[in-house]
Amino acid sequence: DQQVKQNSPSLSVQEGRISILNCDYTNSMFDYFLWYKKYPAEGPTFLISISSIKDKNEDGRFTVFLNKSAKHLSLHIVPSQPGDSAVYFCAASVAGTASKLTFGTGTRLQVTL
Amino acid sequence: GAVVSQHPSRVICKSGTSVKIECRSLDFQATTMFWYRQFPKQSLMLMATSNEGSKATYEQGVEKDKFLINHASLTLSTLTVTSAHPEDSSFYICSARGVQGARRAFFGQGTRLTVV
Numbered sequence: 001d002q003q004v005k006q007n008s009p010s011l012s013v014q015e016g017r018i019s020i021l022n023c024d025y026t027n028s029m030f031d032y033f034l035w036y037k038k039y040p041a042e043g044p045t046f047l048i049s050i051s052s053i054k055d056k057n058e059d060g061r062f063t064v065f066l067n068k069s070a071k072h073l074s075l076h077i078v079p080s081q082p083g084d085s086a087v088y089f090c091a092a093s094v095a096g097t098a099s100k101l102t103f104g105t106g107t108r109l110q111v112t113l
Numbered sequence: 114g115a116v117v118s119q120h121p122s123r124v125i126c127k128s129g130t131s132v133k134i135e136c137r138s139l140d141f142q143a144t145t146m147f148w149y150r151q152f153p154k155q156s157l158m159l160m161a162t163s164n165e166g167s168k169a170t171y172e173q174g175v176e177k178d179k180f181l182i183n184h185a186s187l188t189l190s191t192l193t194v195t196s197a198h199p200e201d202s203s204f205y206i207c208s209a210r211g212v213q214g215a216r217r218a219f220f221g222q223g224t225r226l227t228v229v
Contacts, residue, residue: 032216043119043206043220044157051216089157099145099210099218103157 003027004092006104013111019077021107023090026071030092034101035064035075037086044089048075080111115141117209119221126197126228134192134224136207142187143209147218148180151204163190197228 005024013019021035031052036044050057050064050073057064063076077084087108091101116139126132136146145164149157161177163169163184171177179201181193190209194201204225208218 034217036220041122041204041223041225043117043208043222046217046219049217093216099216100147100159100162101157101208101218102159103149105156106154 001026002105003030004090004102004104006088006090006107008107009105010108010110013080013109015082015111015113016079019075019080019084019109019111021075021077021088021090021109023073023075023104024071025073025092027092027094027102028071029094030102031095032093033064033066033073034091034093035062036089036091036103037084038089038106039086047088077109080109082111082113085109085111115139115209115211115219117143117207117219117221119207119224121224122222123225124227126226128198128228129196131193131195132197132226134194134205134207134226136190136192136209136221138188138209138211138219141209141211143190143211144187145210145218146184146190147208147210148182148190148192149206149208151206151223157206160192194226197226199228202226202228 034049035047038044087106090104148160161169161171169182184190206223208220210218
């Protein structure tokens with residue numbers, strides 16, 4: 001049972017444009033969401049997070065939007081840069097579970113010149 | 114951010130042998146550490162959660178006798194894959210959380226295990 005889903009396995013965006021990565025979840029107990037960036041054979045690197053009491057969090061070029069009613073979150077990267085090319089995972093956790101994360105399946109972002 | 118170091122980064126072992134993977138928090142005390150496994154082109158699957166000084170909690174379907182986890186100190190957790198088989202070949206990643214109640218965990222760089 002995949003509680004966190006990223007339905008787009010890959011995305012290609014031109015440099016300078018906006019990248020939008022989507023994530024859907026089914027467990028209404030999730031109250032904290034994170035986005036990680038991952039290169040092959042490396043561990044995930046934290047990008048940005050959002051609590052369920054917010055609907056938007058921004059950090060530099062990265063913005064995460066949360067729509068609780070739709071159980072949907074998205075990561076916006078603008079402007080996209082070639083160095084952003086990686087696999088992006090969204091993850092979610094339930095309060096009181098000691099940061100146990102449930103990961104989505106990942107979206108491979110390719111930023112082209 | 115905090116630094117989590119995982120060692121070795123890659124290891125090849127023969128079937129039937131055991132392999133130990135170390136996960137260290139370098140600049141903070143990790144009250145909780147997590148071990149994940151990732152198959153090619155798939156998501157990270159949580160295997161177990163370990164708290165310093167207590168037994169690890171394993172996720173459903175993970176064999177505790179096969180994947181031995183020890184969290185003997187606040188800066189070190191180890192995962193031992195016992196009697197390894199080719200199907201255990203995978204990418205193993207640890208993460209560590211410091212302060213109680215913190216919602217973000219920091220990841221190690223992962224270990225690529227190949228069993229031949």
